[in-house]
Amino acid sequence: DTGVSQDPRHKITKRGQNVTxxxxxxxxxxxxxxxxxxxxQGPEFLTYFQNEAxxxxxxxxxxxxxxxxxxxxxxxxxxQRTEQGDSAMYLCASSLGTVNTEAFFGQGTRLTxx
Amino acid sequence: xxxxxxSPQSLIVQKGGIPIINCAYENTAFDYxxxxxxxxxxxxxxxxxxxxxxxxxxxxxxxxxxxxxxKQFSLHIMDSQPGDSATYFCAASMGGSNYKLTFGKGTLLTxxx
Numbered sequence: 001d002t003g004v005s006q007d008p009r010h011k012i013t014k015r016g017q018n019v020t021x022x023x024x025x026x027x028x029x030x031x032x033x034x035x036x037x038x039x040x041q042g043p044e045f046l047t048y049f050q051n052e053a054x055x056x057x058x059x060x061x062x063x064x065x066x067x068x069x070x071x072x073x074x075x076x077x078x079x080q081r082t083e084q085g086d087s088a089m090y091l092c093a094s095s096l097g098t099v100n101t102e103a104f105f106g107q108g109t110r111l112t113x114x
Numbered sequence: 115x116x117x118x119x120x121s122p123q124s125l126i127v128q129k130g131g132i133p134i135i136n137c138a139y140e141n142t143a144f145d146y147x148x149x150x151x152x153x154x155x156x157x158x159x160x161x162x163x164x165x166x167x168x169x170x171x172x173x174x175x176x177x178x179x180x181x182x183x184x185k186q187f188s189l190h191i192m193d194s195q196p197g198d199s200a201t202y203f204c205a206a207s208m209g210g211s212n213y214k215l216t217f218g219k220g221t222l223l224t225x226x227x
Contacts, residue, residue, distance in 0.1 A: 033214065042203045042217030043158065056214065091157055103215070105157030
């Protein structure tokens with residue numbers, strides 16, 4: 001499968017714990033995006049990378065959230081001191097970053113904070 | 115502030131019907147308008163997209179109609195099938211398809227056999 005891969009698919013954690021998600025984009029895609037989707041809502045933009053550079057962060061990305069993309073390949077999204085409000089689907093997408101190319105989404109990581 | 119408003123929230127049609135989902139946007143800087151289909155437990159998948167220099171685009175059974183002056187666009191699904199039952203999201207972006215997307219809240223479509 002050469003699509004966008006996310007790991008884990010599901011994560012249940014206790015409030016206050018730290019969690020880390022991984023995204024492997026389609027190879028050769030230099031743009032990588034993170035979105036968050038809560039039940040009954042559309043995805044909301046969190047941040048995006050051009051290669052290893054993080055170019056934009058949403059106001060949704062509080063200081064408890066950090067994203068990295070070392071070497072411009074895979075990316076990680078870490079949430080520190082999780083809160084119940086962090087429960088959501090975290091989606092990763094990647095694109096070639098050239099004109100008229102679409103972004104492909106992974107299947108997401110479903111986070112439940114109990 | 116919700117920049118892309120989508121309606122209806124849910125829609126039920128019979129097989130062969132033509133569901134229509136509508137979206138309205140506020141930001142005139144948007145220049146790329148895609149529609150995504152999402153099945154439970156899956157990520158969104160691009161169905162069809164349009165740019166504001168055309169008023170209609172058709173791909174297979176899916177058609178986007180775009181009204182730039184009204185800042186509205188809609189998705190029509192011809193000859194709908196039970197397999198089309200999914201959640202549909204409209205979205206918009208500035209700077210083409212290579213920039214962040216602003217999504218509507220989604221429409222849950224059910225196509226009955």
